[in-house]
Amino acid sequence: MELQITWFVLWGVLWAVYFMLDGFVFGTGMLHNILARTDGEKRVLINTIGPVWDGNEVWLITAGGATFAAFPTTYALMFSYLYTALLLLLFSLIVRGVSFEFRGKLEGEGWKKAWDVAIQVSNFLPALLFGVAFGNIFKGLPMDAAGYQGSFISLLNPYGLLTGVLFVLLFTVHGALWLSVKTVGDLSARAKGIADKTWPALLVVAVAFLAYTKFATKLFDNYLANPILFVVPVIAVAALAGIRVLSAKGATLAAFAASCVTVLSVVATGVVGLFPNLIPSSIDPAYSLTIFNSSSSPYTLKIMTIVAFIFVPIVIIYKIWVYRVFRAPVTEEDVLGNKQAY
């Protein structure tokens, strides 16, 4: 019982950290052709995320692996029910990974143009699809005794799409702030400009999302039962406002920190509302996948808990070290100076 709750919390944390870290990579990729004006600037953009994107993506693999190990029934049903959506996600992530690596490997104009398009699309699609997927999970999937009654098209409902747009805008702001911190001069100023210009749209969509959530989902039931939990969405709203305030002061690093907190708390808001469901059934709660009816045995959960509590802190320590090593902004000079750079 306690272990299932522990793993629910860990599951939420893994997803939240994943979106915080890969979110600014998605944002950077989505802005690739919008923000950068020259080939040199494009290379700078890719190289800001160069040392970290792969490590960030592993949080997704760990979130997937943790779902498999701790909640195998949910893993099995979620992945087979969302087959087409996950496939598109998978293709995007495959293309994204090689596009960072391959773009700088040949000189041709057409070659670079093709990868520029690939970078843009393969970062936009996952941001959208993750939003759509989580929107539908918040809402519940049409599951009953016979299995899944929906389709890929039925995932593209207004609430799912709104969540998709929320993710895209959130990661755009998040990525733009990352770039304003990680680049210098005019490029950095333009990145900040994009963050500032996108923020009002993000605010509107976030408000619409919260309002729509009240009608489309049962997420608020947990909050109404335990009003203390409202602290989570309040943090999300405060952090979102903080982005604006801090950016206006020119404190871009602090604004980026605020957008990190925004991403974490937006995901937390959804996850807290889901408890104890992992995927609610929109047909009948009796068919919901919960942490109790879809978890691994207590023995497996115990082993996995030991592994997680030993290794996750180690991972966090060396990841912090890496972010410190690469804390300096990236310049065109740096990119030209390292022949193994992207």
Added chain:
Amino acid sequence: MDVLTLSRLQFAATTMFHFIFVPLTLGLSILTAYMETRYVRTGDETYLKMTKFWGKLFLINFALGVVTGITQEFQFGMNWAEYSRYVGDIFGAPLAIEATVAFFLESVFIGVWIFGWNKVSKVTHAISIWLVAIATNLSALWILLANGWMQNPVGYVLRNGRAEMVDFMAVVTNPYGIIKFVHTVSSGYMVAAFFVMGISAWHLLRKNQVDFFVRSFRMGAVFGLLGVVLVLLSGDFHAVEIAKTQPTKFAAMESVWETKRGVGMNLLILPDPKNECNAVEKICIPNMVSLLAFHDPNSEIKGLKDFPKEMRPPVQATFWSFRIMVGLGSFTALAVLAAVILSMMKSLEKRTLFLQIMLLSLPLPYLAAQLGWIVAEMGRQPWIVYGVLKTSEGVSKAVTSPQVIGSLVGFTLIYSLLGAIDIYLLAKYARKGPDDDLSGIIKPTTVKGA
């Protein structure tokens, strides 16, 4: 075609594609780390040039290994939901542990290695690539423990309508998994050794940078020797483990139909599954199969006829894959011995015929590794978990044929395109040879913004 056949086809195609890139990563990471270590210890710039040149090829190959790996984790849930649900309690754990323990380490320190030339000390930089090498091999360990469990399930009970883990230590010390790990990673060392020797041979045949490529070749040869010893030893123990735990696979590998003692090995043999016998059996080494199976020349081998037809694996595929793998293994072992001896002698660059052979042999360990997986996976059929769950019972219920056709087409298109680009880039940079200008790499600048 039905969902089962399509899903099997897709899993085979994506896994085999993934495994084009993995073996080289396993071996070349170690070789690159060794080269950089030599540079740090001796200060000899040739080693730095070697690190850079082979490291670049390593990275081009690595990129595709990484991205095709995500498919593997997703596919268990997407196409094999019933399998995942049934065995997730025990099979999910090694996958999650792999990500936490190995995958993070690998992906974080590869970033330090690529981008850290001017940001961390020489020693830290060399440690980074060692951590990548260790993590890649550790990653293989967890994956092969997971696969080892599918081959020889241990440490579980059937309870609550699924397989539940009761003994984690049994899973991580499963002899089948451990032996398979050694066999697989050492076959990866062979791939890397032949990759380095083959490309070096290409340059030596053209008398390019002779010193650089003779030294690279020699390093590849010695590493190959390590690989050969491990492959052969683990291969021998692997056969014993299979004979003990998977009699149907073993019988199919050797095409043994009748159960008897002291089975001999026919060098020429043609299986005839229709008539449940061998059409040709010539040049017999007495008692050899029994000896290989149980290290006892008079041991009894169970023949395929002892098992109902629907419980037998596809004999032709298993038999031929095994035979050709062993043939390739033997040939490459001899080639490595010759390579070690000839590369220690003077003027390797003048041994044109030998260098040509080594160039043409470059793909052979790749082929052997692929065939090894066919033996492992085809030979396990009709089981997905040997003796516990049939492959046909593991497939997703919620997935339809059109969906899998769509994904199979998608994978084929994307993988072919990326595979072609990757091989093109590898060939391009391999031909280009080492870069003499080291300015972009050892610029001893202080860390900016400190």
